[in-house]
Amino acid sequence: MWGKTDSNISETFKRDKTGMKQRLKKISEHVWILPFDSPKDRPNLGYIKGETSALAVDAGHSSSHVEDFYKELEANGLPLPDMTVITHWHWDHTFGMHAVHGHTLALPETNRKLEELRKELLSDPGWGRHFLKSDPSVMRKYAGGVPLVIVPADEELPGGDRDIDxxxxxxxxxxxxxxxxEDALLVLVPDDRVLFIGDAQQGEFPSWRMDYDKLYALGRKIREIDTELVVDGHWTVYRKRDFLDELGI
Ligand SMILES: [Zn+2]
Incomplete structure (x- = not known):
């Protein structure tokens, strides 16, 4: 399986560098990803399909990101997700949430942060303009009048851990x-041995300060998880061993 996935990943890099449209990739029996797109600051979006329902990992950066994802699902004969789980509150993973199909789930801390941002957006028109100018990738993402809309998830996951059949x-x-x-969820597909980690291994934004105690705690947790693949939010699909080697764990 890895040989196949590796060649798919090479193609992903080519497309990402040339700014071509990202295509849905199947990475295991039940799991697909819409690959990341650096120029638009779009993370990998995950899709897990069972016999009765489908679940997406992260909502993406905007309604146009969601539209591109769903067009790819439809082109591949896959149903829209019934649920979307949010890995953490950052805009590139959550600001598409108002446009997703079905139910959304997140930690209570994620919702509190999104509610704060929503309040700022609604009370201060300058906040939205400031956000759009914060980075060229954000400007590119929202070019052409894509609306900036912030909503919390429909359902909170106190404690975080849950199995969804x-x-x-x-x-x-x-x-x-x-x-x-502070809000970080992993999504594991034990049947396929695939683990989505969002951006959990990165430093704090915007300083990129790294808290090594937390990084090692994350590394220990991933080491204990029975998975073959690790899907990073903004990079390739790793083998677990390669991923832990990069973390130095
Ligand atoms: Zn992030």
Missing amino acids: LGGVTARILRTESPHT
Whole structure:
């Protein structure tokens, strides 16, 4: 399986560098990803399909990101997700949430942060303009009048951990420590041995300060998880051993 996935990843890099449209990639029996797109600051979006329902990992950066994802699902004969799980509050993973199909789930801390941002957006028109100018990738993402809309998730996951039966395949949601944000969820597909980590291994934004105690706690947790693949939010699909080697764990 890895030989095949590796060649797919090479193609992903070519497209990402040339700014071509990202295509849905199947990475295991029940799991697909819409690959990341650096120029537009779009992270990898995950899709897990069971016999009875489908679950997406992260909502993406905007309604146009969601539209591109759903067009790819439709082109591949896959149903729209019934649920979307949010890995952490950052805009590139959550600001598409108002446009997703079905139910959305997040940690209570993620919702509190999104509610704060929503309040700022609604009370201060300058906040939205400031956000759009914060980075060229954000400007590119929202070019052409894509609306900036912030909503919290429909359902909160106190404690974080939950198994969701999709019919013949399970999505296991796991709370974790992370140096990136205080709200961090992992999504494991034990049947396929695929683990989505969002941006959990990155430093804090915007300083990129790294809390090594939290990084090692995350590394220990991932080491204990029985997975073959690790899907990073803004990079390739790794083998678990390669991923831990990069973390130095
Ligand atoms: Zn992030």
